[in-house]
Amino acid sequence: MIGIFDSGIGGLTTVRAILEIMPGYDLIYFGDTARTPYGTKSRSTVIRYAIENTEFLIKKGATMIVMACNTASSVATEAIKERFDMPIFEVISPAVALAIETSKRMQIGVIGTRGTIKSGIYEKKILEKADQARVFSTPCPLLVPLVEEGWVKKPETAMIVKKYLLPLKTRQIDTLILGCTHYPILKSIIQQKIGRRVAIIDSSIAVSNTIKTYLDDHPDIEKTLSKEGRAFFFVSDITTQFEKTAEIALKRKIDLTHVEM
Amino acid sequence: MIGIFDSGIGGLTTVRAILEIMPGYDLIYFGDTARTPYGTKSRSTVIRYAIENTEFLIKKGATMIVMACNTASSVATEAIKERFDMPIFEVISPAVALAIETSKRMQIGVIGTRGTIKSGIYEKKILEKADQARVFSTPCPLLVPLVEEGWVKKPETAMIVKKYLLPLKTRQIDTLILGCTHYPILKSIIQQKIGRRVAIIDSSIAVSNTIKTYLDDHPDIEKTLSKEGRAFFFVSDITTQFEKTAEIALKRKIDLTHVEM
Numbered sequence: 001m002i003g004i005f006d007s008g009i010g011g012l013t014t015v016r017a018i019l020e021i022m023p024g025y026d027l028i029y030f031g032d033t034a035r036t037p038y039g040t041k042s043r044s045t046v047i048r049y050a051i052e053n054t055e056f057l058i059k060k061g062a063t064m065i066v067m068a069c070n071t072a073s074s075v076a077t078e079a080i081k082e083r084f085d086m087p088i089f090e091v092i093s094p095a096v097a098l099a100i101e102t103s104k105r106m107q108i109g110v111i112g113t114r115g116t117i118k119s120g121i122y123e124k125k126i127l128e129k130a131d132q133a134r135v136f137s138t139p140c141p142l143l144v145p146l147v148e149e150g151w152v153k154k155p156e157t158a159m160i161v162k163k164y165l166l167p168l169k170t171r172q173i174d175t176l177i178l179g180c181t182h183y184p185i186l187k188s189i190i191q192q193k194i195g196r197r198v199a200i201i202d203s204s205i206a207v208s209n210t211i212k213t214y215l216d217d218h219p220d221i222e223k224t225l226s227k228e229g230r231a232f233f234f235v236s237d238i239t240t241q242f243e244k245t246a247e248i249a250l251k252r253k254i255d256l257t258h259v260e261m
Numbered sequence: 262m263i264g265i266f267d268s269g270i271g272g273l274t275t276v277r278a279i280l281e282i283m284p285g286y287d288l289i290y291f292g293d294t295a296r297t298p299y300g301t302k303s304r305s306t307v308i309r310y311a312i313e314n315t316e317f318l319i320k321k322g323a324t325m326i327v328m329a330c331n332t333a334s335s336v337a338t339e340a341i342k343e344r345f346d347m348p349i350f351e352v353i354s355p356a357v358a359l360a361i362e363t364s365k366r367m368q369i370g371v372i373g374t375r376g377t378i379k380s381g382i383y384e385k386k387i388l389e390k391a392d393q394a395r396v397f398s399t400p401c402p403l404l405v406p407l408v409e410e411g412w413v414k415k416p417e418t419a420m421i422v423k424k425y426l427l428p429l430k431t432r433q434i435d436t437l438i439l440g441c442t443h444y445p446i447l448k449s450i451i452q453q454k455i456g457r458r459v460a461i462i463d464s465s466i467a468v469s470n471t472i473k474t475y476l477d478d479h480p481d482i483e484k485t486l487s488k489e490g491r492a493f494f495f496v497s498d499i500t501t502q503f504e505k506t507a508e509i510a511l512k513r514k515i516d517l518t519h520v521e522m
Contacts, residue, residue: 034306035296040409045295045498048521114502145406148301156424159417237306241375260309 001026001226002211003062005053008036008235009242010144010181011068012249014091014204015231018066021208022215026226028060031246034236034261037144038071039113039180046115050076052261054084060234063224066207067091070112070179074119087214087221094206095177096125102199103175106133109168109194112179114139122179136171140164140180147182148245152189161186162193169194177201185248236261262287262487263472264323266314269297269496270503271405271442272329273510275352276492278469279327283476287487289321292507295497295522298405299332300374300441307376311337313522315345321495324485327468328352331373331440335380348475348482355467356438357386363460364436367394370429370455373440375400383440397432401425401441408443409506413450422447423454430455438462446509497522 004015008031015029030053032038038046050072054065064087067073067080073090081088099108110122117139126133142160151157168176176198178184184202191200215222231254235242238258247253265276269292276290291314293299299307311333315326325348328334328341334351342349360369371383378400387394403421412418429437437459439445445463452461476483492515496503499519508514 034302036301040297040500040502041295041498042500114500141410142403142406142412145403149402151403156417156420159420163417237302239301239303239375241301 001028001061002064002066003028003030003057003060004066004068005030005032005057005072006068006181007038007071008033008148009245009249010147012246013181013184014066014068014207016250017204017208018211019231021205022212024227024229026228027231028057028062029231029233030057031233031235032261033238033242037113038069039115039141039144041115043075043115043119046072047076047079050080051083054080056259056261058084060232064221065089066211068181068204070181070203071115074116074121089207089211091181091203091207092121092125094210095179095201095203096122096129098206099175099177099201100126100130100133102201103133105174106130107171107173107175108133108135109171109173109176110135110137110179111140111164111168111176111183112137113144114141116179122177136168136173138164138167143186144180144182147185148241150244150248152185152248157186158189158193161189165190165193173198175199175201178203233257234259262289262322263325263327264289264291264318264321265327265329266291266293266318266333267329267442268292268299268332269294269409270506270510271408273507274442274445275327275329275465275468277511278465279472280492282466282469283473285488285490287489288492289318289323290492290494291318292494292496293522294499294503298374299330300376300402300405302376304336304376304380307333308337308340311341312344315341317495317520317522319345321493325482326350327472329442329465331442331464332376335377335382350468350472352464352468353382353386355471356440356462356464357383357390359467360436360438360462361387361391361394363462364394366435367391368432368434368436369394369396370432370434370437371396371398371440372401372425372429372437372444373398374405375402377440383438397429397434399425399428404447405441405443408446409502411505411509413446413509418447419450419454422450426451426454434459436460436462439464494518495520
């Protein structure tokens, strides 16, 4: 099965993209709601959590892993790839490839959590593939709690988004990477505040396309995956608010199963 | 020694109050920054964390425990008192006693995290002591991330505080309990938005006075506490942002020691 983990609920935007782009595959999701958020925490703590989450998914039957969390993808990919012998997907590289393909003037903006932006991973990966690019990054740490609270259409959220995006707008970026699984939920406000001519790159769609291409290219691995259209959702903590946010992210009601880590 | 724990950094406002009201006592602080915040998490998860934090403090030499976290005080006090045979202080009862003493018209407002407000503990404790009181509570979940980000003087924070306080202002409360360790940091905005005639009850000061009275009344316990003016600060995760917030909360620079839980 395909195993997907995230720091919490936001990673369900990636589940939604996978279900749309490659329907039928069985999925196991783990959201680490008992320790969410990751974006404000240190590298070593996030690596430890990513390893534990991967072990949990493998125990539940995962044979490939999608790190839907940008913060974990930024700091823990190497540790996870070294430790686990199976296909591991992170959300950074697919978004970088799509951004480079999309951008005309190679003025690329990146927004994410403090942990993701501090890691410098987007900038590094963009410049490896397109050394003429200019990359402008800015952390937007309050957007995760705003989404978690369901403040998606509130004027305060629009003001905060505008404030965060101002330095990128000034730099006249033509492409903006949403470097956090929560941000697709704010996509329309982000588009409005950055300007309608800026192309927005949604890493959840980018990673889903990468996984589809990988499975097309690796029929031996593809045939080992079960395809009964089932999806299992585990979380390390459960509250009414988490259930509401899950519904917003996935655009449908689901059953979350509580497991203690 | 006096052991104090909090879900993160906010509990340092209680440390500051203890140091001011009863200087000289040795303190050990534990901030659970690797799993912060608690206010959005479930009752059972918060109880588990509170037990682990107390065990850690005891291992480090604590002989009495202050739960500086309102969320933990709301849901875990009973579990902690049952499990650990030593003086245990929570922050709810002292704030309730002070609010009742202060309020003239017994129209009392309470603000806190989603977990604290949902527990109904403030309302229950106020009505136990003053059945003529009317209690109006409202969760303010975004204030913790705003403080953690250092957005103390930003207009967006003032707008959000105003929005949260509006239902309490409409009810014409005369006393407002700050039911979260982070809120004293926003005290001046809160006072401005709720109106200057509303008395604000700061639970960090209330609990410090309760501890002082307890030690005055229990000289046998008081004499076992070491008083060399030392303070030790442990956190389960460390980042530059946590260090900055610690400085804001404690109003001085401190060394945080990272321990893995």
